[in-house]
Amino acid sequence: MPFVQTDADLRSLVTGARDIIYACDASGHFTFANPFAVELTGYAEHEILGRHFSWLVRQDYQEAAAKFYGRQFIARVRDTYFEFPAVNKSGDVIWLGQNVQLIIDGNAIAGFQAIARDITKQKDAEAKLRESEAAYRAITEQRLRTQTLEAVGNLAAGVAHHFNNLLTGMLGYTELLSAQKGVSDEMRADLNEILKAGRRASVLTHQLLAFSDPKTPRPESVDLNHMLHGLQGRLSREIRDNMTLVCEPAAGPAIIRVDSEELREVIVQVVRNARDAMPSGGAVRISVALVTSPTPDLHGQYVRFTVADSGIGMDWETQSRMFEPFFTTKPQDEGIGLGLSVTHGIVRNCGGSIDVQSEINRGTTVTIYFPAAAAGT
Numbered sequence: 001m002p003f004v005q006t007d008a009d010l011r012s013l014v015t016g017a018r019d020i021i022y023a024c025d026a027s028g029h030f031t032f033a034n035p036f037a038v039e040l041t042g043y044a045e046h047e048i049l050g051r052h053f054s055w056l057v058r059q060d061y062q063e064a065a066a067k068f069y070g071r072q073f074i075a076r077v078r079d080t081y082f083e084f085p086a087v088n089k090s091g092d093v094i095w096l097g098q099n100v101q102l103i104i105d106g107n108a109i110a111g112f113q114a115i116a117r118d119i120t121k122q123k124d125a126e127a128k129l130r131e132s133e134a135a136y137r138a139i140t141e142q143r144l145r146t147q148t149l150e151a152v153g154n155l156a157a158g159v160a161h162h163f164n165n166l167l168t169g170m171l172g173y174t175e176l177l178s179a180q181k182g183v184s185d186e187m188r189a190d191l192n193e194i195l196k197a198g199r200r201a202s203v204l205t206h207q208l209l210a211f212s213d214p215k216t217p218r219p220e221s222v223d224l225n226h227m228l229h230g231l232q233g234r235l236s237r238e239i240r241d242n243m244t245l246v247c248e249p250a251a252g253p254a255i256i257r258v259d260s261e262e263l264r265e266v267i268v269q270v271v272r273n274a275r276d277a278m279p280s281g282g283a284v285r286i287s288v289a290l291v292t293s294p295t296p297d298l299h300g301q302y303v304r305f306t307v308a309d310s311g312i313g314m315d316w317e318t319q320s321r322m323f324e325p326f327f328t329t330k331p332q333d334e335g336i337g338l339g340l341s342v343t344h345g346i347v348r349n350c351g352g353s354i355d356v357q358s359e360i361n362r363g364t365t366v367t368i369y370f371p372a373a374a375a376g377t
Contacts, residue, residue, distance in 0.1 A: 242281030
């Protein structure tokens, strides 16, 4: 004898289902919710019935839900699948995937009914997969950039070594020729221009070598005040006649642990950048101070080294790329874009941090934080 489903059987199927089964009228208000809807959402049946469906939907999906259950939408389709995040009574998000079907009464739409399944675990797995894929892409891109920089660095190192050897001979013979008696003033002026160009080329080769073949730093205790005092003569020669240099040391010893040769390179490079940012002249102000926890990410005692100029400033795009290797805004024969990249690496390797504040036509302030050290450490 064939099995015949009775109304009681169907009711038992609906009430015992481990999926949400519900119905709404044509305007989207709940008219029925099975016991599992009550269990999963945490709301009592009387709290659900009469409410608009969008009440259960997470805030950022409200508009999409309203469109889905609007009269205009349900008039165009007879059934469809829709996923949305619901929020239970405890405030937890539950992702539901549901098949929705219209309820037709004659020629009119009386409402709709749906079976919804909890797909939260599936959504979480999809999100983790997307995060893993994004992380893999980021790692792959970083590895490719690293390999590219290594290849460029190896090439640059080879060229720089050979070129530096050539420059040493060129500069030496030029200096000897310039010092000879009988050289006219006009000739000596030309030789001085050759020397200037050669020295600029020497700086570039040293930057290439520092970038492509960084040496192991030899940290020692250095008083930044004393270092700055010893460099004042050199820094004064770095700036032009239409510029002024002001140095403000810290009130007390400013001891840091750093490779002294690398520290000199950092100071000179930042001052050079300030000089180049002021083609019409201006002021370069250097200051040193002892500070405590200067930023949310830096805790403890730090020595703050600041170089501020009154130059042309930088736009946001330039600031975002200023530490990239080989990025430069200077003319082709004046720079290869390694000075700040090397500076950034030196500061980072000794546990420091660099902050740059700049505004077009308002100048630039470069602030470097070095971890403070006790004297004699």
